[in-house]
Amino acid sequence: MKYDYDIVIVGGGLVGLSLACALGGSGLRIAVVEPKAFPPAAGPSYDDRTLALAYGSRRIFASMGLWGAVEARGACAIKRIHISDRGRFGITRLDAADAGIAALGYVVEMPVLGAVLQEAVHQLDSVSLLCPATVNAIVLDREPATVLIERDGKSRTVSARLIVGADGGRSRVREAAGIGARVVDYDQTAVVTTVTPELAHNHVAYERFTASGPLALLPMRENRCAVVWSAHRSQVDTILGWDDQQFLQHLQERFGDRLGRFIKVGRRQGYPLSLTQVEQHVRARMVLIGNAAHTVHPVAGQGFNLGLRDVAVLSQVLVDATRAGEDIGDMQLLARYMRQRRRDTQAVTTFTDGLIRIFSSSFAPLALVRNLGLVVTDLLPPVKRALIRRTSGMSRRLPRLARGLPL
Numbered sequence: 590m591k592y593d594y595d596i597v598i599v600g601g602g603l604v605g606l607s608l609a610c611a612l613g614g615s616g617l618r619i620a621v622v623e624p625k626a627f628p629p630a631a632g633p634s635y636d637d638r639t640l641a642l643a644y645g646s647r648r649i650f651a652s653m654g655l656w657g658a659v660e661a662r663g664a665c666a667i668k669r670i671h672i673s674d675r676g677r678f679g680i681t682r683l684d685a686a687d688a689g690i691a692a693l694g695y696v697v698e699m700p701v702l703g704a705v706l707q708e709a710v711h712q713l714d715s716v717s718l719l720c721p722a723t724v725n726a727i728v729l730d731r732e733p734a735t736v737l738i739e740r741d742g743k744s745r746t747v748s749a750r751l752i753v754g755a756d757g758g759r760s761r762v763r764e765a766a767g768i769g770a771r772v773v774d775y776d777q778t779a780v781v782t783t784v785t786p787e788l789a790h791n792h793v794a795y796e797r798f799t800a801s802g803p804l805a806l807l808p809m810r811e812n813r814c815a816v817v818w819s820a821h822r823s824q825v826d827t828i829l830g831w832d833d834q835q836f837l838q839h840l841q842e843r844f845g846d847r848l849g850r851f852i853k854v855g856r857r858q859g860y861p862l863s864l865t866q867v868e869q870h871v872r873a874r875m876v877l878i879g880n881a882a883h884t885v886h887p888v889a890g891q892g893f894n895l896g897l898r899d900v901a902v903l904s905q906v907l908v909d910a911t912r913a914g915e916d917i918g919d920m921q922l923l924a925r926y927m928r929q930r931r932r933d934t935q936a937v938t939t940f941t942d943g944l945i946r947i948f949s950s951s952f953a954p955l956a957l958v959r960n961l962g963l964v965v966t967d968l969l970p971p972v973k974r975a976l977i978r979r980t981s982g983m984s985r986r987l988p989r990l991a992r993g994l995p996l
């Protein structure tokens with residue numbers, strides 16, 4: 590059978606483009622279908638949204654030959670993490686030195702990562718960018734699997750051995766495959782912005798649990814801090830309605846004065862938060878990755894990191910299969926991928942969801958137990974190391990890219 594491409598990746602977000610880059614030198618012919626036009630690399634802005642990349646994600650990008658470009662454009666190392674429960678006694682401090690690594694993670698502005706991936710993909714002869722293009726239909730139950738796209742006013746059907754759904758939380762590919770999803774609305778919205786504190790952040794990330802949701806401050810370049818303030822949905826209009834001074838005053842009340850006064854704040858944006866668990870990540874000729882396969886609460890900065898580990902494992906499975914002359918759309922092969930990803934996906938989902946449930950409860954005995962948990966973690970180096978391994982993406986059997994090896 591003839592195919593237009595070996596792989597069609599539906600969705601050219603950070604996860605879809607990462608997969609295209611990872612497979613760039615594999616000899617597989619790839620198309621990326623994305624409705625948005627890729628913007629020219631914009632100059633950095635005070636307001637840019639950030640991602641906390643785990644140490645394991647740095648390794649994956651380094652193996653793909655991209656970390657140097659990310660670092661050159663600006664990545665701020667997280668050397669310590671300070672976790673506290675507002676109004677209570679529990680504190681845990683994690684230090685990169687405890688785990689013998691250079692940094693617990695890195696804060697990178699999303700446009701920086703996007704620009705690095707876009708530039709890399711543009712240089713790959715084996716990758717065709719079909720964008721801006723809308724997807725009008727996806728057919729998975731016939732051979733070959735096809736995607737009907739519309740581009741420049743013209744319709745076109747593209748066929749592939751494998752369709753990858755990297756099209757985010759409301760995945761059209763998932764819907765076309767008839768795969769159900771369990772969605773839990775957290776009734777919280779993350780208000781995201783950037784602030785500049787009076788004192789140096791010294792590469793410390795803060796996670797502060799409050800009754801209405803967690804508040805994170807992540808160190809950025811130029812002594813800015815990314816704020817992710819998860820608040821109950823009913824409070825969000827009020828928070829977004831505050832002027833700069835009011836916002837800074839309320840933030841200061843919640844965060845305290847560890848970083849002195851906050852002296853500048855950027856634009857505020859709200860992101861409604863939910864958990865999505867899908868029934869299946871694979872079907873014959875189809876696989877879901879990134880947010881299309883799982884959406885988690887941003888409390889521990891895990892969502893993209895989990896998606897990047899999907900990329901690291903999937904690219905390895907596909908390259909090995911190609912070398913062995915196997916069909917990359919074969920269900921048994923894809924089930925092999927799924928088995929390798931199940932535990933990590935489940936663990937991150939349970940971990941982030943558990944944190945939200947445990948720390949949002951005002952039930953006194955539970956509050957006492959969680960604060961004792963923070964204190965015990967702070968006092969026991971092996972527990973700290975286990976927590977660091979879990980959140981840094983280094984705790985499981987690692988694919989080659991995450992071990993610093995080429996595909």
Ligand SMILES: Cc1cc2nc3c(=O)[nH]c(=O)nc-3n(C[C@H](O)[C@H](O)[C@H](O)COP(=O)(O)OP(=O)(O)OC[C@H]3O[C@@H](n4cnc5c(N)ncnc54)[C@H](O)[C@@H]3O)c2cc1C
Binds near residue numbers: 601640761779890891
């Ligand atoms: C407030 C907040 C803070 C976060 N902080 C962190 C963090 O610190 N660290 C971390 O690891 N994660 C974090 N995350 C999670 C992270 O942002 C996501 O997990 C990640 O961006 C998902 O990337 P993706 O490419 O899978 O999906 P998306 O970013 O949703 O990209 C999907 C792409 O598919 C395209 N698309 C959509 N529909 C179609 C269609 N029908 N056809 C073709 N293409 C389509 C879209 O245009 C888009 O380009 C955070 C999330 C939130 C909400």
